Amino acid sequence: MSLARPGRSAARLPVALLAAALLAPLAACSSGTTGTTGTSGAxxxxxxxxxxxxxxxxxxxxxxxxxxxxxxxxxxxxxxxxxxxxxxxxxxxxxxxxxxxxxxxxxxxxxxxxxxxxxxxxxxxxxxxxxxxxxxxxxxxxxxxxxAPAGKVNKVDWRPGGATTVGIAQPISLVFDHPVRNRAEVEKQLKVTTSNGTEGSWGWLRDWSGRDRVDWRPRTYWKPGTRVTLEAELNGTDSGPDGGWFVRDYRTAFTIGAGQVVKVDLDRHRLSFVRDGKTLRRIPVSGGTPGGDKRSWRGTAVLMAKEGTINMNSETVGLGNAYDKMVDHSMRLTWSGMYAHAAPWNARFFGRSNQSSGCIGMSDADAAWFYAQVRPGDPFEITGRDTKGVVAPGNGFGAWNLSWAEWQEKSALR
Structure with a gap:
């Protein structure tokens, strides 16, 4: 299911602090020196x-x-x-x-x-x-x-926000207002520090919005409890042609939570919620309808946001059979509109067949329990024979669908 895309907003903090948080586009089940002055002239x-x-x-x-x-x-x-x-x-x-x-x-x-x-x-x-x-x-x-002042200023939106606890698959993601051509120079100014020496790499992507983006992901999922700091000392860095200058630094810090993994088997119509290696609950679900645009994505998607009760409208993802309804316990998995959420209208299909418009639907009771357990950054490992394909790196946080070697190649400093 899907809904209209909202605008983007950002809270700007003082220099040397990270200044905004990406807000999700709207929802959809995708199926969519005072002293001697130098004498030189200007x-x-x-x-x-x-x-x-x-x-x-x-x-x-x-x-x-x-x-x-x-x-x-x-x-x-x-x-x-x-x-x-x-x-x-x-x-x-x-x-x-x-x-x-x-x-x-x-x-x-x-x-x-x-x-x-x-x-x-x-x-x-x-x-x-x-x-x-x-x-x-x-x-x-x-x-x-x-x-001299900047003719154009480039700004940054990012995830995750500061002082948050996120899941073990959460990348650091920076999206730029204007193009970044001097990618190596920008990447040199980005420093990630972890409490346990986690290995990781930056990778440059085209965001779903069409803007330039750079993500940092670990080689493997984060170790629970890891403390992470990003210092982006960008003030005074030129983005390159058409990009403008950065005129401030950014900083954020966050912590990795419990080792939670969501395993979704579309062929068996079942979702398993695993914490620290122990399966806490198996939930009957219904995924995207086989054979067309309503199919779900497969691969590893990362929970981007818990959006609660939202309006989903099929027209925002181009589906012919229009629907327009309020949906509870909505959890965004991709920018293109795939969610996990409550879908009581599909109750007869849970655990039996895939009959949704691309999302992973479950009962109200299961959705309420599941919504209370998961956190942004938790990985959803989705398998199934009949899907639209693997989640792309820029469609949400799909970097985990690339091998470590493939991801490293996306760094501008390779």
């Missing part, structure tokens, strides 16, 4: 020099400090470099107007410092340095520059 990224303020001793020449970039409205997206001429750097601090600092390191010879982060568009930076001359005299200097 857009000029040449370095500027400033002398240290301490007076030199006898025979001791002052240290000259060169900062790149310099000037006003210089291009963003590169590192800040500071060079000491006639001495060494003892410290460098680069601070943006909003108070954030750019981390960086002084080279082994003490003469250069390079930031570990790129400059962001539309920002003002102050560079403060402390130096020591060859004769041992200490000094300091200040320089400043500004970067």
């Amino acid at each position: 857009g000029d990224a040449k370095g500027t020099s400033a002398s240290a303020t301490a007076s030199p001793g006898a025979g001791d020449r002052p240290v000259t400090v060169a900062v790149t970039p310099a000037g006003n409205q210089v291009p963003a997206g590169g590192p800040v470099r500071v060079t000491a001429i006639g001495g060494t750097l003892t410290s460098v601090t680069v601070t943006a107007a909003d108070g954030r600092t750019l981390p960086g390191e002084v080279a082994a010879d003490g003469r250069t410092w390079t930031s570990g982060r790129k400059t962001a568009p539309g920002a003002a930076y102050e560079v403060r340095t402390a130096t020591r001359s060859a004769g041992g005299t200490a000094g300091s200097s200040t320089a400043a520059f500004t970067t």
Whole structure:
């Protein structure tokens, strides 16, 4: 069954926090520096020099400090470099107007410092340095520059949200507002940290919405209890042609719940709910009607959301025999509209035959119990002879239908 697609919304958080959550499209049983400023002109990224303020001793020449970039409205997206001429750097601090600092390191010879982060568009930076001359005299200097604003801004929607507990098949999924052509550069800024060193990889996909998307999935299902953190240090990264700039960082953290797997056997018309290796209940079901567009998908689908009572309308998935009804205990499995849900109108078929419009239907009582047990991120391992095919990677969270080697090939850093 299916319903009209709702719009997408996002809650934006402060810089360095992950800012929104993907909302599901609508439902359907598918069947559907203050100081010395550089003198370069606008857009000029040449370095500027400033002398240290301490007076030199006898025979001791002052240290000259060169900062790149310099000037006003210089291009963003590169590192800040500071060079000491006639001495060494003892410290460098680069601070943006909003108070954030750019981390960086002084080279082994003490003469250069390079930031570990790129400059962001539309920002003002102050560079403060402390130096020591060859004769041992200490000094300091200040320089400043500004970067040109972004002509277009690229934003991110993602799953899962922060401070949540999810199932063992849940990927990290980022969907971009605009195209991402500089995929390798973007992927380099995405850092996943786990509490137990889980092996995983990013993979680039075309989302069901048609937008660019990148997912991170483990090699195998997550270990229950794993704590996961994503740090997407994207501020100052260029998406490439037609994509625009990222102008903020994102961060989220979540936890993996119990080891729950849902096994759906369409040929036997049965759903088995397994937790930590123990089958808790076997539920008679009816899947998609064989022989046409109403067939169900097979393979591994991941529970995307528990949507409760929703309106399902066949017109949203192009089915000829229209239906329009409120459906209880609805659990979304794909963007294209396959759900598990209560389907009391099909009671005579549960455990006997597949007669739905593509969804996995069950009784009200079984659906209520099952709905209370499952959580987003739980895998549904669906088997059956007569289906529409395997769930595609971008149709919900179908990455588990690719082998580990196939998934790794989708990384831009391979």
